[in-house]
Amino acid sequence: MAKRILTLNQISVKGLERLPRDSYEIASEFAHPDAILLRSHKLQAEEIPESVLGIARAGAGVNNIPVVECTRRGIPVFNSPGANANAVKELVAAGLLLGSRGIIEGLDYVAGLAGTTDASWLHQELEAHKKQFKGSELRGKTLGVVGLGAIGSLVADMALTMGMEVIGYDPALSVDAAWRLSSQVRKADTLSAVFARSDYVTLHLPVLDSTRGLVNSELLGAMRPDGCLLNFARQEIVDHDALLAALETGHLRKYIADFPTPELLGRSDVILMPHIGASTDEAEENCAIMAADQLRDFLENGNIRNSVNFPMLQLERAGSCRLAITNTNVPKILGSVLAILAELNINVLDMLNKSRDELAYNLIDIDCTPSDESLARMRALTGVINVRLIS
Numbered sequence: 001m002a003k004r005i006l007t008l009n010q011i012s013v014k015g016l017e018r019l020p021r022d023s024y025e026i027a028s029e030f031a032h033p034d035a036i037l038l039r040s041h042k043l044q045a046e047e048i049p050e051s052v053l054g055i056a057r058a059g060a061g062v063n064n065i066p067v068v069e070c071t072r073r074g075i076p077v078f079n080s081p082g083a084n085a086n087a088v089k090e091l092v093a094a095g096l097l098l099g100s101r102g103i104i105e106g107l108d109y110v111a112g113l114a115g116t117t118d119a120s121w122l123h124q125e126l127e128a129h130k131k132q133f134k135g136s137e138l139r140g141k142t143l144g145v146v147g148l149g150a151i152g153s154l155v156a157d158m159a160l161t162m163g164m165e166v167i168g169y170d171p172a173l174s175v176d177a178a179w180r181l182s183s184q185v186r187k188a189d190t191l192s193a194v195f196a197r198s199d200y201v202t203l204h205l206p207v208l209d210s211t212r213g214l215v216n217s218e219l220l221g222a223m224r225p226d227g228c229l230l231n232f233a234r235q236e237i238v239d240h241d242a243l244l245a246a247l248e249t250g251h252l253r254k255y256i257a258d259f260p261t262p263e264l265l266g267r268s269d270v271i272l273m274p275h276i277g278a279s280t281d282e283a284e285e286n287c288a289i290m291a292a293d294q295l296r297d298f299l300e301n302g303n304i305r306n307s308v309n310f311p312m313l314q315l316e317r318a319g320s321c322r323l324a325i326t327n328t329n330v331p332k333i334l335g336s337v338l339a340i341l342a343e344l345n346i347n348v349l350d351m352l353n354k355s356r357d358e359l360a361y362n363l364i365d366i367d368c369t370p371s372d373e374s375l376a377r378m379r380a381l382t383g384v385i386n387v388r389l390i391s
Protein backbone atom coordinates (compact mmCIF):
# COMPACT_ATOMS: atom_id res chain seq x y z
CA MET A 1 0.00 0.00 0.00
CA ALA A 2 1.25 3.47 -0.87
CA LYS A 3 2.54 5.54 2.04
CA ARG A 4 0.72 8.78 2.73
CA ILE A 5 2.65 12.01 3.22
CA LEU A 6 0.72 14.96 4.61
CA THR A 7 2.25 18.30 3.57
CA LEU A 8 1.41 21.27 5.79
CA ASN A 9 3.29 23.88 3.77
CA GLN A 10 4.14 24.26 0.14
CA ILE A 11 7.16 22.00 -0.37
CA SER A 12 9.50 22.37 -3.36
CA VAL A 13 8.56 20.01 -6.20
CA LYS A 14 12.19 18.87 -6.41
CA GLY A 15 11.79 17.41 -2.92
CA LEU A 16 8.40 15.83 -3.57
CA GLU A 17 9.85 14.16 -6.67
CA ARG A 18 12.07 12.12 -4.32
CA LEU A 19 8.95 10.28 -3.17
CA PRO A 20 7.92 8.13 -6.18
CA ARG A 21 4.21 8.25 -6.98
CA ASP A 22 3.89 4.48 -7.24
CA SER A 23 4.73 4.13 -3.56
CA TYR A 24 3.78 7.52 -2.06
CA GLU A 25 0.61 9.58 -1.99
CA ILE A 26 1.18 13.24 -1.16
CA ALA A 27 -1.59 15.64 -0.17
CA SER A 28 -2.33 18.56 2.12
CA GLU A 29 -5.24 16.65 3.68
CA PHE A 30 -5.27 13.02 4.80
CA ALA A 31 -7.20 11.21 7.50
CA HIS A 32 -4.42 8.71 8.35
CA PRO A 33 -1.06 9.95 7.09
CA ASP A 34 2.13 7.91 7.65
CA ALA A 35 4.27 11.03 7.87
CA ILE A 36 4.15 14.82 7.88
CA LEU A 37 6.34 17.10 5.75
CA LEU A 38 6.27 20.79 6.67
CA ARG A 39 8.15 24.08 6.87
CA SER A 40 7.04 26.78 9.35
CA HIS A 41 3.48 25.54 9.95
CA LYS A 42 2.87 25.76 13.72
CA LEU A 43 2.05 22.13 14.40
CA GLN A 44 -0.05 21.44 17.49
CA ALA A 45 0.29 18.08 19.27
CA GLU A 46 -3.45 17.40 18.81
CA GLU A 47 -3.00 17.83 15.05
CA ILE A 48 -0.71 14.79 14.79
CA PRO A 49 -2.83 11.72 13.96
CA GLU A 50 -2.09 8.38 15.67
CA SER A 51 -0.99 6.98 12.30
CA VAL A 52 2.01 9.33 12.00
CA LEU A 53 5.38 7.57 12.15
CA GLY A 54 7.72 10.49 11.41
CA ILE A 55 7.77 14.26 10.86
CA ALA A 56 10.22 16.09 8.60
CA ARG A 57 10.87 19.83 8.70
CA ALA A 58 12.21 21.16 5.39
CA GLY A 59 14.33 23.75 7.17
CA ALA A 60 16.46 24.23 10.26
CA GLY A 61 14.35 25.48 13.18
CA VAL A 62 11.97 22.98 14.81
CA ASN A 63 10.38 25.35 17.35
CA ASN A 64 7.12 25.07 15.36
CA ILE A 65 6.91 21.34 16.17
CA PRO A 66 5.95 19.86 19.57
CA VAL A 67 9.18 17.85 19.79
CA VAL A 68 8.71 16.80 23.44
CA GLU A 69 5.31 15.32 22.67
CA CYS A 70 6.70 13.61 19.55
CA THR A 71 9.47 12.04 21.66
CA ARG A 72 6.89 10.82 24.17
CA ARG A 73 4.98 9.21 21.31
CA GLY A 74 8.11 7.76 19.70
CA ILE A 75 7.87 9.92 16.57
CA PRO A 76 11.22 11.04 15.14
CA VAL A 77 11.41 14.68 14.05
CA PHE A 78 13.87 15.36 11.23
CA ASN A 79 15.22 18.68 9.97
CA SER A 80 17.58 19.69 7.17
CA PRO A 81 20.64 21.23 8.81
CA GLY A 82 22.75 23.44 6.58
CA ALA A 83 20.46 23.10 3.56
CA ASN A 84 19.37 26.75 3.73
CA ALA A 85 22.50 28.17 5.39
CA ASN A 86 23.84 29.92 2.29
CA ALA A 87 20.51 31.66 1.67
CA VAL A 88 20.51 33.04 5.23
CA LYS A 89 24.16 34.05 4.98
CA GLU A 90 23.47 36.08 1.84
CA LEU A 91 20.55 37.85 3.52
CA VAL A 92 22.72 38.64 6.53
CA ALA A 93 25.24 40.18 4.10
CA ALA A 94 22.40 42.36 2.81
CA GLY A 95 21.41 43.16 6.41
CA LEU A 96 24.93 44.29 7.25
CA LEU A 97 25.01 46.56 4.20
CA LEU A 98 21.56 47.96 4.98
CA GLY A 99 22.77 48.62 8.52
CA SER A 100 25.97 50.37 7.51
CA ARG A 101 24.86 52.58 4.62
CA GLY A 102 21.93 54.92 4.03
CA ILE A 103 20.55 52.59 1.36
CA ILE A 104 16.91 52.40 2.46
CA GLU A 105 16.67 56.13 3.26
CA GLY A 106 18.41 56.92 -0.06
CA LEU A 107 16.05 54.67 -2.03
CA ASP A 108 13.03 56.26 -0.32
CA TYR A 109 14.36 59.72 -1.09
CA VAL A 110 14.93 58.90 -4.78
CA ALA A 111 11.51 57.23 -5.05
CA GLY A 112 10.02 60.49 -3.73
CA LEU A 113 11.46 62.31 -6.73
CA ALA A 114 9.38 60.30 -9.20
CA GLY A 115 7.77 62.49 -11.83
CA THR A 116 10.74 64.90 -12.06
CA THR A 117 11.43 65.76 -15.69
CA ASP A 118 14.25 68.29 -15.34
CA ALA A 119 17.49 66.24 -15.46
CA SER A 120 19.73 69.13 -14.47
CA TRP A 121 17.55 70.03 -11.46
CA LEU A 122 17.50 66.34 -10.48
CA HIS A 123 21.28 66.13 -10.60
CA GLN A 124 21.67 69.23 -8.39
CA GLU A 125 19.05 67.99 -5.97
CA LEU A 126 20.75 64.58 -5.55
CA GLU A 127 24.21 66.05 -5.11
CA ALA A 128 22.88 68.50 -2.51
CA HIS A 129 21.11 65.84 -0.47
CA LYS A 130 23.38 62.80 -0.65
CA LYS A 131 25.26 63.83 2.48
CA GLN A 132 22.15 62.82 4.47
CA PHE A 133 22.68 59.24 3.43
CA LYS A 134 26.33 58.85 4.33
CA GLY A 135 27.23 55.59 6.07
CA SER A 136 30.36 53.86 7.21
CA GLU A 137 32.25 50.87 5.89
CA LEU A 138 32.12 47.36 7.25
CA ARG A 139 35.82 46.78 6.68
CA GLY A 140 37.66 47.10 9.97
CA LYS A 141 34.47 46.84 12.06
CA THR A 142 33.87 43.95 14.44
CA LEU A 143 31.11 41.41 13.92
CA GLY A 144 30.05 39.26 16.85
CA VAL A 145 28.52 35.94 15.75
CA VAL A 146 26.38 34.17 18.36
CA GLY A 147 25.97 30.53 17.32
CA LEU A 148 28.64 29.11 15.00
CA GLY A 149 26.72 26.24 13.40
CA ALA A 150 25.82 25.90 9.71
CA ILE A 151 24.77 29.55 9.27
CA GLY A 152 27.01 31.26 11.81
CA SER A 153 30.19 29.76 10.33
CA LEU A 154 29.24 30.88 6.79
CA VAL A 155 28.39 34.37 8.08
CA ALA A 156 31.77 34.50 9.85
CA ASP A 157 33.57 33.58 6.59
CA MET A 158 31.59 36.14 4.63
CA ALA A 159 32.41 38.90 7.14
CA LEU A 160 36.11 38.00 7.10
CA THR A 161 36.17 38.33 3.30
CA MET A 162 34.61 41.80 3.71
CA GLY A 163 37.53 42.77 5.94
CA MET A 164 35.64 42.61 9.23
CA GLU A 165 37.07 41.33 12.51
CA VAL A 166 34.98 38.40 13.73
CA ILE A 167 34.38 37.28 17.32
CA GLY A 168 32.37 34.11 17.86
CA TYR A 169 30.49 32.61 20.78
CA ASP A 170 29.03 29.11 20.90
CA PRO A 171 29.12 27.12 24.14
CA ALA A 172 27.74 23.99 22.47
CA LEU A 173 29.84 23.97 19.28
CA SER A 174 29.97 20.51 17.68
CA VAL A 175 33.31 19.04 16.63
CA ASP A 176 32.24 19.13 12.95
CA ALA A 177 31.24 22.80 13.25
CA ALA A 178 34.56 23.59 14.94
CA TRP A 179 36.43 22.00 11.98
CA ARG A 180 34.44 24.19 9.57
CA LEU A 181 35.27 27.40 11.38
CA SER A 182 37.96 29.74 10.11
CA SER A 183 40.96 30.07 12.43
CA GLN A 184 40.61 33.85 12.02
CA VAL A 185 37.42 33.81 14.11
CA ARG A 186 38.36 34.91 17.61
CA LYS A 187 36.70 33.03 20.45
CA ALA A 188 34.76 34.91 23.10
CA ASP A 189 34.30 33.15 26.43
CA THR A 190 31.09 34.93 27.33
CA LEU A 191 28.11 36.36 25.55
CA SER A 192 28.61 39.74 27.20
CA ALA A 193 32.17 39.86 25.82
CA VAL A 194 30.72 39.46 22.29
CA PHE A 195 28.26 42.29 22.80
CA ALA A 196 30.85 44.56 24.46
CA ARG A 197 33.43 44.13 21.69
CA SER A 198 31.24 44.21 18.57
CA ASP A 199 29.96 46.95 16.30
CA TYR A 200 27.48 44.46 14.83
CA VAL A 201 26.10 41.36 16.55
CA THR A 202 24.35 38.67 14.52
CA LEU A 203 22.32 35.82 16.06
CA HIS A 204 22.48 32.27 14.62
CA LEU A 205 21.31 30.01 17.42
CA PRO A 206 18.08 28.05 17.90
CA VAL A 207 15.27 29.21 20.14
CA LEU A 208 15.17 26.87 23.14
CA ASP A 209 13.95 27.34 26.71
CA SER A 210 17.53 28.37 27.50
CA THR A 211 17.77 30.96 24.69
CA ARG A 212 14.30 32.55 24.86
CA GLY A 213 14.83 36.21 25.84
CA LEU A 214 18.60 35.62 25.91
CA VAL A 215 19.35 39.05 24.42
CA ASN A 216 18.18 41.17 27.34
CA SER A 217 18.77 44.68 28.67
CA GLU A 218 22.05 43.66 30.29
CA LEU A 219 23.53 42.42 27.00
CA LEU A 220 22.14 45.30 24.96
CA GLY A 221 23.50 47.70 27.59
CA ALA A 222 26.94 46.11 27.20
CA MET A 223 26.96 46.91 23.47
CA ARG A 224 29.06 49.70 22.07
CA PRO A 225 27.01 52.86 21.60
CA ASP A 226 25.94 52.93 17.96
CA GLY A 227 25.81 49.14 17.84
CA CYS A 228 23.63 47.23 15.45
CA LEU A 229 21.85 43.92 16.16
CA LEU A 230 20.90 41.45 13.42
CA ASN A 231 18.41 38.69 14.15
CA PHE A 232 17.88 36.13 11.41
CA ALA A 233 17.48 33.32 13.98
CA ARG A 234 14.17 33.67 15.83
CA GLN A 235 12.17 36.57 17.26
CA GLU A 236 11.87 35.00 20.74
CA ILE A 237 15.64 35.08 21.34
CA VAL A 238 15.46 38.87 21.77
CA ASP A 239 13.58 40.42 24.71
CA HIS A 240 11.46 43.00 22.88
CA ASP A 241 10.98 45.33 25.89
CA ALA A 242 14.74 45.53 26.30
CA LEU A 243 15.16 46.00 22.56
CA LEU A 244 12.68 48.87 22.38
CA ALA A 245 14.31 50.54 25.40
CA ALA A 246 17.76 50.26 23.79
CA LEU A 247 16.41 51.77 20.56
CA GLU A 248 14.55 54.56 22.42
CA THR A 249 17.68 55.65 24.28
CA GLY A 250 19.64 55.50 21.01
CA HIS A 251 22.10 53.02 22.57
CA LEU A 252 21.24 50.56 19.82
CA ARG A 253 21.48 52.27 16.44
CA LYS A 254 19.61 49.67 14.40
CA TYR A 255 17.80 46.35 14.71
CA ILE A 256 17.70 44.32 11.50
CA ALA A 257 15.55 41.23 11.64
CA ASP A 258 13.59 38.62 9.73
CA PHE A 259 10.72 38.62 12.23
CA PRO A 260 8.32 41.60 12.23
CA THR A 261 6.14 42.17 15.30
CA PRO A 262 3.51 44.93 15.64
CA GLU A 263 5.51 47.08 18.05
CA LEU A 264 8.50 47.15 15.69
CA LEU A 265 6.59 48.18 12.57
CA GLY A 266 7.07 51.69 11.22
CA ARG A 267 10.26 52.52 13.15
CA SER A 268 13.09 54.14 11.20
CA ASP A 269 15.67 52.41 13.43
CA VAL A 270 14.34 48.94 12.61
CA ILE A 271 14.68 47.09 9.29
CA LEU A 272 12.30 44.17 9.01
CA MET A 273 12.06 41.42 6.44
CA PRO A 274 9.11 39.01 6.19
CA HIS A 275 10.90 35.81 7.29
CA ILE A 276 12.62 35.33 3.93
CA GLY A 277 15.97 34.00 5.18
CA ALA A 278 15.42 30.63 3.52
CA SER A 279 13.22 31.84 0.68
CA THR A 280 15.40 31.14 -2.33
CA ASP A 281 14.84 28.53 -5.04
CA GLU A 282 18.06 26.82 -4.03
CA ALA A 283 17.39 26.68 -0.28
CA GLU A 284 13.80 25.52 -0.73
CA GLU A 285 14.96 22.74 -3.05
CA ASN A 286 17.90 21.71 -0.84
CA CYS A 287 15.72 21.56 2.27
CA ALA A 288 12.88 19.70 0.57
CA ILE A 289 15.24 17.14 -0.98
CA MET A 290 17.04 16.52 2.31
CA ALA A 291 13.81 16.26 4.30
CA ALA A 292 12.13 13.96 1.74
CA ASP A 293 15.19 11.68 1.44
CA GLN A 294 15.45 11.33 5.22
CA LEU A 295 11.75 10.64 5.58
CA ARG A 296 11.82 8.03 2.81
CA ASP A 297 14.82 6.24 4.30
CA PHE A 298 13.05 6.18 7.66
CA LEU A 299 9.75 4.92 6.27
CA GLU A 300 11.36 2.29 4.03
CA ASN A 301 14.32 1.21 6.20
CA GLY A 302 13.83 2.70 9.65
CA ASN A 303 17.13 4.60 9.31
CA ILE A 304 17.52 7.88 11.19
CA ARG A 305 19.50 10.80 9.78
CA ASN A 306 19.34 14.36 11.10
CA SER A 307 16.71 13.84 13.73
CA VAL A 308 16.45 16.35 16.57
CA ASN A 309 15.07 13.82 19.05
CA PHE A 310 16.20 10.33 17.92
CA PRO A 311 19.72 8.90 17.83
CA MET A 312 21.47 8.84 14.45
CA LEU A 313 21.23 5.22 13.28
CA GLN A 314 21.69 3.63 9.86
CA LEU A 315 21.97 -0.07 9.14
CA GLU A 316 22.42 -1.77 5.76
CA ARG A 317 19.55 -4.19 5.15
CA ALA A 318 20.29 -7.85 5.88
CA GLY A 319 17.39 -10.00 4.70
CA SER A 320 13.96 -8.65 3.88
CA CYS A 321 12.38 -8.33 7.31
CA ARG A 322 13.28 -5.59 9.78
CA LEU A 323 11.93 -4.55 13.14
CA ALA A 324 12.22 -0.87 14.16
CA ILE A 325 11.62 -0.59 17.89
CA THR A 326 11.50 2.55 20.03
CA ASN A 327 11.64 2.19 23.79
CA THR A 328 12.46 4.12 26.92
CA ASN A 329 16.18 4.13 27.59
CA VAL A 330 16.23 1.64 30.48
CA PRO A 331 17.84 -1.83 30.86
CA LYS A 332 16.36 -5.18 29.85
CA ILE A 333 13.89 -4.07 27.15
CA LEU A 334 16.07 -5.13 24.21
CA GLY A 335 16.81 -8.38 26.05
CA SER A 336 13.08 -9.05 26.41
CA VAL A 337 12.50 -8.41 22.69
CA LEU A 338 15.36 -10.74 21.76
CA ALA A 339 13.99 -13.36 24.17
CA ILE A 340 10.63 -13.29 22.33
CA LEU A 341 12.44 -13.72 18.99
CA ALA A 342 14.50 -16.61 20.43
CA GLU A 343 11.38 -18.28 21.75
CA LEU A 344 9.88 -18.04 18.22
CA ASN A 345 13.09 -19.54 16.81
CA ILE A 346 13.62 -16.38 14.71
CA ASN A 347 17.25 -15.72 13.87
CA VAL A 348 18.71 -12.18 14.17
CA LEU A 349 20.76 -11.42 11.04
CA ASP A 350 22.01 -8.01 12.12
CA MET A 351 21.06 -5.37 14.63
CA LEU A 352 21.93 -1.91 15.94
CA ASN A 353 20.83 -0.19 19.12
CA LYS A 354 21.43 3.43 20.05
CA SER A 355 20.08 5.78 22.66
CA ARG A 356 19.58 9.50 23.00
CA ASP A 357 18.48 11.05 26.27
CA GLU A 358 15.36 9.18 27.43
CA LEU A 359 14.87 7.18 24.19
CA ALA A 360 16.45 4.07 22.74
CA TYR A 361 15.97 2.97 19.14
CA ASN A 362 16.74 -0.44 17.63
CA LEU A 363 16.88 -1.87 14.12
CA ILE A 364 16.79 -5.68 14.10
CA ASP A 365 17.02 -7.64 10.83
CA ILE A 366 15.50 -11.11 11.18
CA ASP A 367 15.20 -14.15 8.94
CA CYS A 368 11.40 -14.49 8.92
CA THR A 369 8.29 -12.45 9.59
CA PRO A 370 6.94 -12.58 13.15
CA SER A 371 3.22 -13.15 13.56
CA ASP A 372 0.87 -10.31 14.55
CA GLU A 373 0.55 -12.01 17.92
CA SER A 374 4.30 -11.98 18.61
CA LEU A 375 4.49 -8.33 17.50
CA ALA A 376 1.68 -7.59 19.96
CA ARG A 377 3.72 -9.29 22.71
CA MET A 378 6.68 -7.02 21.95
CA ARG A 379 4.44 -3.94 21.93
CA ALA A 380 3.06 -4.95 25.32
CA LEU A 381 6.50 -5.02 26.97
CA THR A 382 6.89 -2.33 29.62
CA GLY A 383 8.94 0.55 28.20
CA VAL A 384 8.31 -0.29 24.53
CA ILE A 385 6.88 2.79 22.80
CA ASN A 386 6.39 1.38 19.33
CA VAL A 387 7.30 -1.60 17.17
CA ARG A 388 7.25 -1.35 13.40
CA LEU A 389 7.61 -4.26 11.02
CA ILE A 390 9.35 -3.19 7.80
CA SER A 391 9.29 -5.84 5.12
Ligand SMILES: NC(=O)c1ccc[n+]([C@@H]2O[C@H](COP(=O)([O-])OP(=O)(O)OC[C@H]3O[C@@H](n4cnc5c(N)ncnc54)[C@H](O)[C@@H]3O)[C@@H](O)[C@H]2O)c1
Residues within 6 Å of the ligand: 060, 061, 062, 081, 082, 084, 085, 088, 146, 147, 148, 149, 150, 151, 152, 169, 170, 171, 172, 173, 174, 177, 204, 205, 206, 207, 210, 211, 232, 233, 234, 258, 275, 276, 277, 278, 279
Ligand atom coordinates in the same frame (compact mmCIF):
# COMPACT_ATOMS: atom_id res chain seq x y z
N1 LIG B 1 15.50 33.42 9.01
C1 LIG B 1 15.36 32.21 8.50
O1 LIG B 1 14.62 31.99 7.55
C2 LIG B 1 16.14 31.08 9.08
C3 LIG B 1 16.63 30.07 8.23
C4 LIG B 1 17.36 29.02 8.78
C5 LIG B 1 17.57 28.98 10.15
N2 LIG B 1 17.07 29.96 10.94
C6 LIG B 1 17.30 29.93 12.40
O2 LIG B 1 18.69 29.90 12.62
C7 LIG B 1 18.99 28.93 13.62
C8 LIG B 1 20.38 28.39 13.39
O3 LIG B 1 20.40 27.63 12.19
P1 LIG B 1 21.67 26.74 11.80
O4 LIG B 1 21.30 26.05 10.53
O5 LIG B 1 22.92 27.53 11.83
O6 LIG B 1 21.67 25.69 13.01
P2 LIG B 1 22.88 24.87 13.61
O7 LIG B 1 22.28 23.85 14.48
O8 LIG B 1 23.79 24.43 12.53
O9 LIG B 1 23.67 25.95 14.50
C9 LIG B 1 23.16 26.48 15.68
C10 LIG B 1 24.33 26.74 16.61
O10 LIG B 1 23.85 27.45 17.76
C11 LIG B 1 24.61 27.00 18.85
N3 LIG B 1 24.00 27.37 20.12
C12 LIG B 1 23.05 26.69 20.83
N4 LIG B 1 22.78 27.37 21.97
C13 LIG B 1 23.58 28.46 21.97
C14 LIG B 1 23.75 29.54 22.89
N5 LIG B 1 23.07 29.63 24.03
N6 LIG B 1 24.65 30.51 22.57
C15 LIG B 1 25.35 30.45 21.42
N7 LIG B 1 25.23 29.44 20.53
C16 LIG B 1 24.36 28.47 20.79
C17 LIG B 1 24.73 25.50 18.63
O11 LIG B 1 25.80 24.96 19.39
C18 LIG B 1 24.97 25.44 17.14
O12 LIG B 1 26.35 25.42 16.83
C19 LIG B 1 17.86 27.89 13.46
O13 LIG B 1 17.64 27.19 14.68
C20 LIG B 1 16.68 28.72 13.06
O14 LIG B 1 15.97 29.13 14.20
C21 LIG B 1 16.36 31.00 10.45
Ligand SMILES: O=C(O)[C@H](O)COP(=O)(O)O
Residues within 6 Å of the ligand: 039, 040, 058, 059, 060, 061, 062, 084, 275, 277, 278, 279
Ligand atom coordinates in the same frame (compact mmCIF):
# COMPACT_ATOMS: atom_id res chain seq x y z
O1 LIG C 1 14.30 27.51 10.38
C1 LIG C 1 14.29 27.68 9.17
O2 LIG C 1 14.77 26.87 8.35
C2 LIG C 1 13.75 28.97 8.64
O3 LIG C 1 13.12 29.70 9.60
C3 LIG C 1 13.01 28.85 7.35
O4 LIG C 1 11.64 28.75 7.51
P1 LIG C 1 10.73 28.51 6.20
O5 LIG C 1 11.02 27.13 5.74
O6 LIG C 1 9.33 28.68 6.66
O7 LIG C 1 11.15 29.54 5.21
